[in-house]
Amino acid sequence: MNLLLLVVALGLTGASPLHDYKVCQPHSRPWQVYLHGGGVSCSGALIDSLWIVTSFDCAPTSFSTIASLGEHDVTVDEGTEQHIYVADVIRHSPYFRSPMHSLTMVRLAKPARFTQYIQPIPLPSRCPQPGQTCHVSGWGSTIPNQYDRAKLLKCISVPVVDDHTCINTFPEFLFWSLGMVCAGQANTDNCMHDRGSVMVCDGQLQGVQWFSHGCRNQADPSVYTKLCKYNNWISDVMDRYTPTLTTGTTTVKMTS
Known part of the structure; x- marks a missing residue:
């Protein structure tokens, strides 16, 4: 009876508990990236201050697509976000009608600043198991x-x-x-x-x-x-495409 009254009350106030129960706890996924612009609207995962992993089907465009980090509600400015243009897009191949691979590496134009709202997710040290x-x-x-x-x-x-x-x-x-x-x-x-x-x-x-x-x-x-299955490929892409900075006689990889 109490549950029924709650549902009726929520209905009268315009709330809709049936549609929002799958919403994440805000900022509980600090590695989640929203890729948008240049005809793209999709997700990815931050694995490094400069690098994002996403699917082949998500096709960012260099310096047209923006990676928004620290997002929860993508329609408002929450004060937690960093918006950075995509620089390099490296797609795994081959990919045909029945693809053998579906993976894209995205390099940011500048390093992300890590905060409590923006953190990388570790790559796998083992494979997932049935039932997990x-x-x-x-x-x-x-x-x-x-x-x-x-x-x-x-x-x-x-x-x-x-x-x-x-x-x-x-x-x-x-x-x-x-x-x-x-x-x-x-x-x-x-x-x-x-x-x-x-x-x-x-x-x-x-x-x-x-x-x-x-x-x-x-x-x-x-x-x-x-x-x-792709740890080696991901590491190789990061090694080959991460820019280097030269200061005097020292050359180093760009980092955060």
């Missing part, structure tokens, strides 16, 4: 077949699913890659409409969204890039 609970975040709808962008960062929890179970849900035109990991199943929050949404397991970056199958059918796992 992970957390996905992004600025997208969590409702199947609704594609409106969200103004507040959303969070869902998903279980990692074994490869065989995931492969059995693939449509005929899609082929399995060893660079994939799947998470989500029936009776779980298994939909995030945000290209490059970030999957974190035990405090480590384990995935960026590849295919949001859970938004098509919540019984199907969504597919993420299995980042534990």
